[in-house]
Amino acid sequence: MKSNPNAKVIFMVGAGISTSCGIPDFRSPGTGLYHNLARLKLPYPEAVFDVDFFQSDPLPFYTLAKELYPGNFRPSKFHYLLKLFQDKDVLKRVYTQNIDTLERQAGVKDDLIIEAHGSFAHCHCIGCGKVYPPQVFKSKLAEHPMKDFVKCDVCGELVKPAIVFFGEDLPDSFSETWLNDSEWLREKITTSGKHPQQPLVIVVGTSLAVYPFASLPEEIPRKVKRVLCNLETVGDFKANKRPTDLIVHQYSDEFAEQLVEELGWQEDFEKILTAQGGMGDNSKEQLLEIVHDLENLSLDQSEHESADKKDKKLQRLNGHDSDEDGASNSSSSQKAAKE
Numbered sequence: 432m433k434s435n436p437n438a439k440v441i442f443m444v445g446a447g448i449s450t451s452c453g454i455p456d457f458r459s460p461g462t463g464l465y466h467n468l469a470r471l472k473l474p475y476p477e478a479v480f481d482v483d484f485f486q487s488d489p490l491p492f493y494t495l496a497k498e499l500y501p502g503n504f505r506p507s508k509f510h511y512l513l514k515l516f517q518d519k520d521v522l523k524r525v526y527t528q529n530i531d532t533l534e535r536q537a538g539v540k541d542d543l544i545i546e547a548h549g550s551f552a553h554c555h556c557i558g559c560g561k562v563y564p565p566q567v568f569k570s571k572l573a574e575h576p577m578k579d580f581v582k583c584d585v586c587g588e589l590v591k592p593a594i595v596f597f598g599e600d601l602p603d604s605f606s607e608t609w610l611n612d613s614e615w616l617r618e619k620i621t622t623s624g625k626h627p628q629q630p631l632v633i634v635v636g637t638s639l640a641v642y643p644f645a646s647l648p649e650e651i652p653r654k655v656k657r658v659l660c661n662l663e664t665v666g667d668f669k670a671n672k673r674p675t676d677l678i679v680h681q682y683s684d685e686f687a688e689q690l691v692e693e694l695g696w697q698e699d700f701e702k703i704l705t706a707q708g709g710m711g712d713n714s715k716e717q718l719l720e721i722v723h724d725l726e727n728l729s730l731d732q733s734e735h736e737s738a739d740k741k742d743k744k745l746q747r748l749n750g751h752d753s754d755e756d757g758a759s760n761s762s763s764s765q766k767a768a769k770e
């Protein structure tokens with residue numbers, strides 16, 4: 432980037448960039464949300480993100496949503512790095528698998544973010560699709576105890592945030608924007624000529640296990656340089672490593688600091704961090720609170736569900752088994768190896 436200061440960057444990010452904010456990693460053994468949900472009375476842990484289960488019992492998702500709702504967490508250094516790149520006019524796009532909206536909270540503009548797995552920013556009816564403002568859902572979360580849920584005034588079905596559940600399609604903006612951006616990448620390479628403005632794609636904090644997001648890196652044109660910052664080499668970087676790939680085994684916040692230093696942008700970065708009141712109080716206790724709340728739910732559902740139906744659901748979940756991703760970049764892991 433130093434030799435190529437006008438080059439724009441596309442980021443592809445996962446849960447690893449948010450673990451330092453105290454947001455539970457949905458996958459890591461021991462710290463992952465599913466692991467902790469497994470000992471609860473849900474018929475199976477992923478049920479909390481299953482539309483059919485939500486329809487029969489919305490309470491677990493409401494409880495989880497209350498904890499994860501935007502505003503409860505603060506962005507990490509890496510999120511503010513995205514803002515810095517935007518300020519320097521070198522940010523082309525951020526593709527995120529996270530539903531925590533911390534990219535927005537860090538100040539990244541709406542048109543530069545693609546929330547591949549949706550967000551709390553919109554709500555819709557699971558029956559007829561009628562769109563509702565997020566407030567209708569959020570207002571319910573404040574009630575104690577939560578018992579009546581948001582219902583559609585047209586068809587009476589439940590209303591839920593536009594977070595992508597298992598078996599649901601990704602937002603149209605995901606594939607549409609990626610189509611345009613990959614075209615842009617191809618154009619940039621062919622027109623870079625004498626004054627190279629070669630674009631860069633940086634993949635951070637994701638285990639690249641959840642499709643279709645995980646297929647993005649292999650769709651990057653071969654002449655575009657790819658960077659992976661993750662505690663482990665994953666996905667297409669492992670399966671089809673390219674000679675030009677740069678792989679960094681590092682935590683995303685450390686990676687952000689190093690990039691800022693190498694680019695000589697420390698002063699501007701400090702300004703952003705100071706303006707935001709410094710870093711958040713990164714507490715792992717929030718995960719325990721979530722688990723505690725879920726433990727106190729009465730989930731009669733599990734007794735009524737036949738084993739047959741469970742099997743079917745688990746099959747369907749195969750290959751699309753998490754709303755969040757990035758297990759291998761968990762802050763609890765001891766595998767960090769700096770390069």
Ligand SMILES: [Zn+2]
Pocket residue numbers: 556557558559560561583584585586587588
């Ligand atoms: Zn409806």
